[in-house]
Amino acid sequence: MRATTIHAPFDVRLSEVPDPVIEQPTDAVVRIVAGCICGSDLWSYRGENAITPGSRIGHELVGIVEQTGSDVRTVRPGDFVVVPFVASxxxxxxxxxxxxxxxxxxxxxxxRTNDGGQGEYARIPYADGTLVATPEVPDDALVPSLLTLSDVMGTGWHAARAAGVRAGHTVVVVGDGAVGLCGVLAAARMGAERVVALSRHQPRQKIAREFGATHVIAERGEAAEAAVLELTDGVGADAVLECVGTDQSFATAFAVARxxxxxxxxxxxxxxxxxxxxxxxxxxxxxxxxxxxxAYLPELMTDVLAGAINPGLVFDEVRPLSEVAEGYRSMHERRAIKTLLRPGG
Amino acid sequence: MRATTIHAPFDVRLSEVPDPVIEQPTDAVVRIVAGCICGSDLWSYRGENAITPGSRIGHELVGIVEQTGSDVRTVRPGDFVVVPFVASxxxxxxxxxxxxxxxxxxxxxxxRTNDGGQGEYARIPYADGTLVATPEVPDDALVPSLLTLSDVMGTGWHAARAAGVRAGHTVVVVGDGAVGLCGVLAAARMGAERVVALSRHQPRQKIAREFGATHVIAERGEAAEAAVLELTDGVGADAVLECVGTDQSFATAFAVARxxxxxxxxxxxxxxxxxxxxxxxxxxxxxxxxxxxxAYLPELMTDVLAGAINPGLVFDEVRPLSEVAEGYRSMHERRAIKTLLRPGG
Structure with a gap:
């Protein structure tokens, strides 16, 4: 089969690799319907994380179960499943x-040793502990939103949960990447009264507003902090979502917290x-x-299937898997927020 | 009146200072029944915090309201009050x-400019926002426990609240000072199933057990961490109270958290x-x-008056105010866990 491998900074390739097979009775083999590129993949792509040449890259995927090991009880061949970014x-x-x-x-x-999400198939360990199947094979239009449950939507949700977002809160979201945007959606879904997105990029601002942001602050650093304090009568936000991971973004997050x-x-x-x-x-x-x-998959999957949330809007670029290298370039150069890859072409 | 002043490292004195008077309509003047020395006073005493020579020291006190400003509504002369360590x-x-x-x-x-807790009287700003009175003047035997509500018991309680202690939890308390011991008491009172005190000092271990510690670990560092992990089948504690403030104590706290x-x-x-x-x-x-x-005073005061908790056990030394300098030496040399000072002699 074909799968994406990384060899050096800025060198990702679609390579021929062995077809996955059931190795353990708890395994499942999934035919990938859609995968995507994560902001965290860019750390490797840019050489900021160590690279083992030839290792697989990509950890987000949805697909159809092809085969299951003898101990697997909760999914079966033909099921459409969301695969979290780690197996548990x-x-x-x-x-x-x-x-x-x-x-x-x-x-x-x-x-180095496991199938990734940017390929045609993947062996998934601990299928029962990891995979969550939809009740039936979903309409293709829902695939992008379901794919976000593999990582970015669940991660934005986690930020909001960890921050203790509750109905009526004023919530500030630091970071306008896919995770930050999903954090906006999560906060709004949890009933926050005001959701403040920090973003200076118009396409991202637009998605933030579609996701429920009531305020967008384009300033950065101290100017952004001052804007939040003004908005909250000098008190600060009830909950803050830090969705970047740099020293500057942490400083902003703490400065705007009440x-x-x-x-x-x-x-x-x-x-x-x-x-x-x-x-x-x-x-x-x-x-x-x-x-x-x-942990969040069942609840969020219900919301996606019911049309209550539409996190798939974070994908502003769709490519066939064969263009994975171009997808990395798009995201690296910030021409795309997040790139979805279709192995089917 | 007489009040304790600090002049240089290891130089605290009982000095003659002006009698406090009502300065603002929201003030109260309190005759101090009991004050005490805090572990945090020792940072100044040892010269580890900057000292303004001649400034007052001590921030924990209980006493009888002598006088109130014209705007004070919730306490009146004759009331016995607990004074939190900051006025709000x-x-x-x-x-x-x-x-x-x-x-x-x-x-x-x-x-530099406010009365402290280690003296005969104190002007307390924002009396309504700060002071909490007992329903009647309590029996003298309850004074030590009420005094702990001024700082250490409320602080131990805060550690447990912040850590999210709940019924059935296994809780580890790092630190066997008065605050750590009160943290043990708080965790037990909140229904923790196992409360693990880290202490190598027998008198402190004894109080920890009286406060509800089910386990005492005398080891430190990695050995202590290993002991907690063994106790929890390698999982770690459900909640950890960090009651010291050093890099080592933080490292231990994180290492034992699940x-x-x-x-x-x-x-x-x-x-x-x-x-x-x-x-x-x-x-x-x-x-x-x-x-x-x-915030915790009403609830904890009710518990103390009902005999449900007896945090006053942390005071293992009682001195007349005139011996305040000896009291500091006792605590500095770890001969005393916590020293209570009686202005009345």
Missing amino acids: DGTCPNCRAGYQSVCQNLVGIGG AGATVGFVGIPHGVEVPIRTMFQRNVGLAGGVAPVR | DGTCPNCRAGYQSVCQNLVGIGG AGATVGFVGIPHGVEVPIRTMFQRNVGLAGGVAPVR
Whole structure:
């Protein structure tokens, strides 16, 4: 089969690789209907994360179950499934507590030894603990929204949950990537009264508004902080979603949080120094991390199938899998917010 | 009147200072029945915090209202009151949200310009927003426990609240000072099934057990972490209370937290580097800060008056105010856990 491999910075290729087969009785093999490129894939693409040449890249996918191992009980061939960005056994104490992303037997999607999401097929370990099937094969128009449940929508949801968003809140979302935009959608869906998106890019502002942002602040840094404080009579936001992961974005997040608020963070931290004294003096908490998207999948899938949310709007570019390298370039150059890849062409 | 002043490291004195008077219509003047020395006073005493020579020290007190300003409505002369360690207006958005310790008009107790808790009298600003009176003047035997509500018990309670302690939890308390011991008491009172105190000092271990600790771990660092993990089948604690504030104590707190747990922190952070990558990977949150003891006072006062909790056990030394300098030495040399001072002698 064909799958995307990374060889060096700015060198991703569609390569011929072995067809996946059932290796463990808990495995499933999935024919990929759609995959996509993640903002976090760009860390590798740009060489900011270490690269093992020839390893698979891409960890978001939806597809049709082709084959299951003898122990698999909850999905069967023909099912349409959403695949979270990590596989989890579903039975360890962390999984049972709803933190499948910290599964004691966690297996990544993609990488040196596992199939990734940017290919034609993928072997998925721990099918019962990982996959969630739709009740029936969905209309193709729903595929983009379902695909976001593999990562970005569940991650934005996690940011909002971790930040303790509640009905009536004023919520600030730092970051206008796909995750930040999904954070806007999550906050609005949770009943926030005001959702403030920090974005200076018009196409992203537009999606933010479609997702429920009531305010868009185009300023950055101190000017953005001042704008939020003005909006909140100097008090700050009830909840803040940190969806970037840089020191600057963390600083902004803490600066706009009201006393007693929580910053929900899901951006992979790179060079972040947590302002612990400010947290102490102002009682601002920090919670979040690698999102347990598996925990949120049933609820969010119901919302997508019912048309209550349409997170698939974050995909502003669709390409056949054969153009995966162009897709990376689009996202790297910020010409695309997020690129969906269709192995079918 | 006489009040304690600090002049240089290891130089605290009982000095003659002006009698306090009502300056604002929202003030009250309190005759101090009991004050005490806080672990945080030792930061100044040891010269680890900057000292303004001649400034007042001590921020914990209970006493009898002597006089009130014309706007004061909730307390009156003759009332026995607990004084939180900071004065808060009670009306700003932060106060109304239950974060009186982040009051927009916060006034410290003690310091360069305000009366402190280690003296004979104190002018307390924002009496209505700050003071909480008992229904009647309590029996003298209850004074130590009521005094802890001024700081350490409310602070231990805040650590447990911030950490999200719930019935059935396994809770680890890092720190066996008065605040840590009160954190043990708070966790037990909130229904924790197992409360693990980290302490190597026998008198503190004894109080921890009286406060409800089900396990005491005398090891430190990695050995302590291993002991907690063994106790929890490798999973970690459901909630962790960080009651010290050093980099080592934070490291221990994060190492023993289970995935999805929160570290509740109330120790003033000194040189702490927050392990943000670990927080991210394991979904461990951090919440807490300067405790809004005023928010917890009514509930905790009810518990003390009913005999449901007896936090006054943390005072293992009682001295007349005239011996305040000896009291500091006792605590500095760890001969005393916490020293209560009686202006009456």
